[in-house]
Amino acid sequence: MAQPLNYGYGEEERILRGEVQKFFKAHNDELKLMNLVGQDPDPHRPPESLWDREAWNKMVELGWTALAVPEEAGGIGLSAVAMATLIEEAGRAAMPSPLIATVNTTYVLKACATEAADTALGEIAEGRPAALAITNRKGSWDFKATDVKAAVSGETTTLEGAAWFVQDAGKAEFFLVSAASEAGIGLYIVPSDAPGVTVVPDSIVDLTRDQARVKFEGVVVEAAGTAAGPGRGDAALRAALPAILTMVAADMCGAAEWQLQTTVNYAKERVQFGRPIGFFQAVKHPIVNMMLMIDTARSNMFNAACAIDHEPESALLYAHMAKASASDMAEHCSGRSVQYHGGMGFTWECFVHLYFKRQLHNQVLYGDAGYHRAKLADIIMGPVAA
């Protein structure tokens, strides 16, 4: 199937972007963000999930959690391009919320195509935040790598083990957990307050999200909670991967654009040697490179999103490109944004560190640039001979 020339980005998407921008303008700005997440700079402070629940409730009221849910499951069924538009603006705002974690869970549940998964999708559409619990202790992005074991007995499954690096775990009301049994990987819907579930928050660099290790000790899941049975879970994760990578890349593009505009504004105002520092080419040119890299990453990202909608056979290829592009771009943009704010940029009170740290987290989330280039090479050049 061929992609439409305009990525399927038309009037609806432009209106959506305008509304999302309006929302973040009303509910979030750098100062509010700082007041929310930056109160305690102590690196040894206890980990805490800091977020604006009221703002989240408004996002739910606006129907944002329903947007990616298919109509059959009680949602709106918007395109990946529309979702990328939403997430890009959310990234620009860097506002802590379970939005991305929930959207990514939505894509995996969609790929499960079971009654249990559809029920969970309906709950997401109504506003229940969710997160994927699919990563092991060693941080593998391989879908078969999980430290959670599933003991299946008839219709009942018992989960034992722990999922690591669970995104926005402190905000999620349920987890979609990958667990291994002899028959392969299954995906299980587990409420965060279910008996036997313990959320152990990680102490992380990024202030705009939380992360946790989620322990499962004799957690019992019935048939209604089995989103994908043993042996079917990794296929669902693989099917959702293009969307997961594209959404993270979209978040990164939005955040980087904030870094670019903020750094440009500072370079126009900050005077040294009698001139605004943006006059000097040693500063001006790398800022231009920020723009060039953002544009490359953003174009790759929309190509991937459009492929999810219109050219699914190429979606994974383009999604690897999008994430590789975004991770390289973020490293440059984040570094320059701090460097060109000079001494101020190295302080806690300057806002740039909030985005720097958010991007640092995003850069490795679901694979860094080199990881995705290796995957890309396997697709384009074929795997390396044994």
Added chain:
Amino acid sequence: MSDEERKDTPEQDEFRAYCREWLSKNAPGPPPVQLPQSPIEITTEEQMAYLRGWQKSAYEAGLVGCDYPKEYGGGGRKDCQRIANEEMQRAGAPYFPNVIALGMAAPTIFFHGSEELKKRFIPKILSGEEIWCQGFSEPNAGSDLAGAQTSAIRDGDNWVINGQKIWTSLATFASWMILLARHDRADKYSGLTYFVVPIKEELGRTVDVRPLIKITGEAGFNEVFFNDLVVSDRYRLDDVGKGWQVAMTTLLHERGAGPLVTPAAAGRASEGDLTRNAMSLIDLARNSERNGRTAADDPVVRDRIMELVVRQSGLLQSLRRTRVKGLTDHPLRIPQAAKLVFTELYQDIAALSLDILGPSGTLFVADENAPQGGQWPLAYLNSYGMTIAAGTSEVLRNILGERVLGMPKSK
């Protein structure tokens, strides 16, 4: 969303079908002479004659100048040159020889010339009957183009031109030149006036053309000396003192960012041009060895190739994205960056090719064992022409930083 945004218009669809049909019958086969990597390295009459023949037949078929009005010899269509270009690239057609005229002189004359000049010049540019060159750079005015000193002194209804231009591609073939000259030494920017001047008929009299040899050993560039060349005031474009503004129109089109799409066949990112496609590196890697196995299995080589593949994809997608309403920020953000991003990508592709080829990459065009006839080292050498000509990468970063991002001007 509207249909216009989703796809081409019915007129464009119909025109595309026409182009495809015509090209299937008329696209030239392998050239009878060895052609250089780009039209600005054309050196022999045989090369020029062959390429002119191709431009003429493409023009007569309506594939060149589609978007110019009919009264100036164009096709009178709307947004169809892009379609013709895509189809010519698809058909692997050769480039056009009149590259300076099509890409720079014609749009500049169209936007700034008198009615008389438009009717006089544009048709013969499109057909390839008259070849053009560009008189902008001087030995002391490169990136600082507005420092041009070639003088134009008014003498009644005429102007008298004296001075020297440099890096002038196609000057030995050109009938006409677009010329940026100085009528007033007191005012750097407003002291410039823009002319079209006859070259060929004055050769050996008031105009002298001396070839320069490039880093590749090829000819192509020239120095052009003016010694009391007399030009009628009719050949002035726009007002006296507006030369800099007119030159901006030329440069915008030269960098592919102008409102008129340049007719181009084997143009930028043509899949047919191996050295301008990161995917070509994969075959090179498969045919090279490192550490006792094919270089295509070397993780570092794989990573470096994929890095360029990703950049190339992003660039092509940016050209697509820039046409989508609401998906670009500043309207010139992508168009102004395209030349810079393309040429640095090509340079990096060529540089990596030489690493992958190893000792084979040392073999140049005359060596019978050189992979692909020595095109890779040639492309690497030539790539510096691309990152320097038409605005160095450094000047383009100034322009992007100042005009798109609004940072303070460097001058």
